[in-house]
Amino acid sequence: MTATDAGAPPKKQRWTAQWKELYSEVITTGLCTGCAGCVVTCPHDVIGYEHEEGKYIPFHLEQELGLDNCIHGEKGCTTCTRACPRFGAWEPSADMHLFGRTRQPDEMAGIWRQLYLTRASDDMVHKMGQDGGLVSAMLIWLREHDYIDAALVSGVENDDAWKAKPVVVVTKEEILATAGSRYTYCANPMALPEAKERGLDRLALVGMGCQTSSPPTMWDRKAGKVSKPFQFNIGLLCSKTFDDAIFTELFEAKYGLKKQDIVKMNIKGVFQIWMKDGSYHEVNLKECHAWTRKGCTHCPDFAAEHADVSTGGIGEDNDWTLTIVRTELGEEVIERMIADGSIIAKPAQTDETAMRLLRLLSIVSRRRWPQDADPNPAVGVPPPKKKAAAEPAPAPAD
Numbered sequence: 001m002t003a004t005d006a007g008a009p010p011k012k013q014r015w016t017a018q019w020k021e022l023y024s025e026v027i028t029t030g031l032c033t034g035c036a037g038c039v040v041t042c043p044h045d046v047i048g049y050e051h052e053e054g055k056y057i058p059f060h061l062e063q064e065l066g067l068d069n070c071i072h073g074e075k076g077c078t079t080c081t082r083a084c085p086r087f088g089a090w091e092p093s094a095d096m097h098l099f100g101r102t103r104q105p106d107e108m109a110g111i112w113r114q115l116y117l118t119r120a121s122d123d124m125v126h127k128m129g130q131d132g133g134l135v136s137a138m139l140i141w142l143r144e145h146d147y148i149d150a151a152l153v154s155g156v157e158n159d160d161a162w163k164a165k166p167v168v169v170v171t172k173e174e175i176l177a178t179a180g181s182r183y184t185y186c187a188n189p190m191a192l193p194e195a196k197e198r199g200l201d202r203l204a205l206v207g208m209g210c211q212t213s214s215p216p217t218m219w220d221r222k223a224g225k226v227s228k229p230f231q232f233n234i235g236l237l238c239s240k241t242f243d244d245a246i247f248t249e250l251f252e253a254k255y256g257l258k259k260q261d262i263v264k265m266n267i268k269g270v271f272q273i274w275m276k277d278g279s280y281h282e283v284n285l286k287e288c289h290a291w292t293r294k295g296c297t298h299c300p301d302f303a304a305e306h307a308d309v310s311t312g313g314i315g316e317d318n319d320w321t322l323t324i325v326r327t328e329l330g331e332e333v334i335e336r337m338i339a340d341g342s343i344i345a346k347p348a349q350t351d352e353t354a355m356r357l358l359r360l361l362s363i364v365s366r367r368r369w370p371q372d373a374d375p376n377p378a379v380g381v382p383p384p385k386k387k388a389a390a391e392p393a394p395a396p397a398d
């Protein structure tokens with residue numbers, strides 16, 4: 001080394017990974033969550049996606065070089081790997097971009113600034129919301145205060161109230177019509193092309209951690225103008241989603257609960273199901289495991305660690321949204337919403353159940369990350385305790 005080399009920062013390696021590497025390192029290894037980040041960012045529109053039962057995985061539309069290679073990639077296009085929040089060292093990449101540092105080993109739920117329990121002040125918004133209605137209240141507020149033009153969220157098919165589909169929402173009515181949780185997968189980024197066609201440039205993305213890690217990963221890896229529309233990122237805490245087949249194969253076949261008669265679902269230690277006729281049913285979560293969507297089995301991110309604000313329902317009281325404020329922008333918005341009375345907030349640290357579950361469920365998810373993948377998501381994760389001395393198993397909650 002010469003004297004002039006000694007103090008120089010290490011040169012960043014040129015990013016050359018393309019679909020070929022995405023296919024071999026993420027898609028065929030089972031790390032792919034089906035978030036659709038690669039699909040919506042591909043500048044050549046050669047990545048397809050099937051939003052159907054048992055699929056939720058990208059595939060290459062051009063066959064010249066086979067399923068596992070891309071002619072545009074061979075010519076230097078690298079956008080898909082830059083956008084993928086499971087490719088390479090994605091966790092430190094998104095951390096650095098959002099927070100200017102990587103998470104400490106004991107920060108199991110990611111980096112945050114404030115922890116609140118919140119609820120919408122507007123009774124209608126609160127009623128329509130899954131928990132405290134914070135997400136819907138925030139989308140309405142962001143629109144009214146000119147932070148965004150629209151949001152990418154999960155709606156449902158016209159003829160099936162439980163078949164989730166990615167949609168663009170603009171008005172308060174549209175936002176409220178898509179409130180509440182569906183527990184099957186919905187790749188909300190897939191609504192991006194519609195937003196673009198409609199000239200809606202400033203967007204909020206609502207999604208589970210697998211989806212909300214995508215914009216900061218793209219920004220950090222300089223995926224280009226495709227990452228610009230994402231202005232605000234709202235995360236949903238998540239342990240898993242289920243295949244659509246759970247409705248017919250379990251709920252209907254075993255319990256006679258027809259999909260079209262279900263009015264509300266929630267997960268609070270058990271699958272809670274409310275029916276049109278006013279009846280209420282509980283299904284043991286262990287029974288549901290067989291319908292876990294494949295893309296969730298290795299996912300390490302319970303707490304949606306790369307959002308501006310992450311939200312969940314693990315508090316002692318169902319009527320509040322656990323609100324993890326992570327970025328400066330998230331803090332600005334939450335503080336303004338509290339100040340103008342749009343939401344009611346209290347410190348979450350007073351809710352011991354929520355705090356305990358947030359840590360435990362974050363650990364449980366991180367333990368799923370394969371040992372032969374990038375090591376970062378597993379950093380600091382305590383090994384499982386031996387059965388006799390084990391912490392009580394966390395009740396999956398939502």
Ligand SMILES: Cc1cc2nc3c(=O)[nH]c(=O)nc-3n(C[C@H](O)[C@H](O)[C@H](O)COP(=O)(O)OP(=O)(O)OC[C@H]3O[C@@H](n4cnc5c(N)ncnc54)[C@H](O)[C@@H]3O)c2cc1C
Pocket residue numbers: 128129130131132133134135136137153154155164178179180181182183184185186187188206207208236237238239240241311312313314321322396397398
């Ligand atoms: C699949 C899934 C699993 C979850 N698991 C947990 C959990 O284990 N623990 C926990 O504490 N919280 C979990 N949540 C989050 C929780 O259910 C609430 O979404 C969160 O507390 C916000 O509540 P809210 O009343 O503020 O939101 P609302 O105002 O009701 O808004 C909810 C938003 O979520 C969107 N959405 C609904 N379903 C989906 C979907 N399938 N995919 C993408 N977006 C969707 C809606 O379009 C809406 O914008 C999960 C959510 C989902 C969708």
Ligand code: SF4
Pocket residue numbers: 022026027031032033034035036037038039057058083084085086087
């Ligand atoms: S995790 Fe998302 S971005 Fe990565 S390959 Fe799968 S769908 Fe594409």
Ligand code: SF4
Pocket residue numbers: 033185208209210211238239240241295296297299300301
């Ligand atoms: S567990 Fe949740 S956050 Fe993880 S891949 Fe599945 S849907 Fe996405």
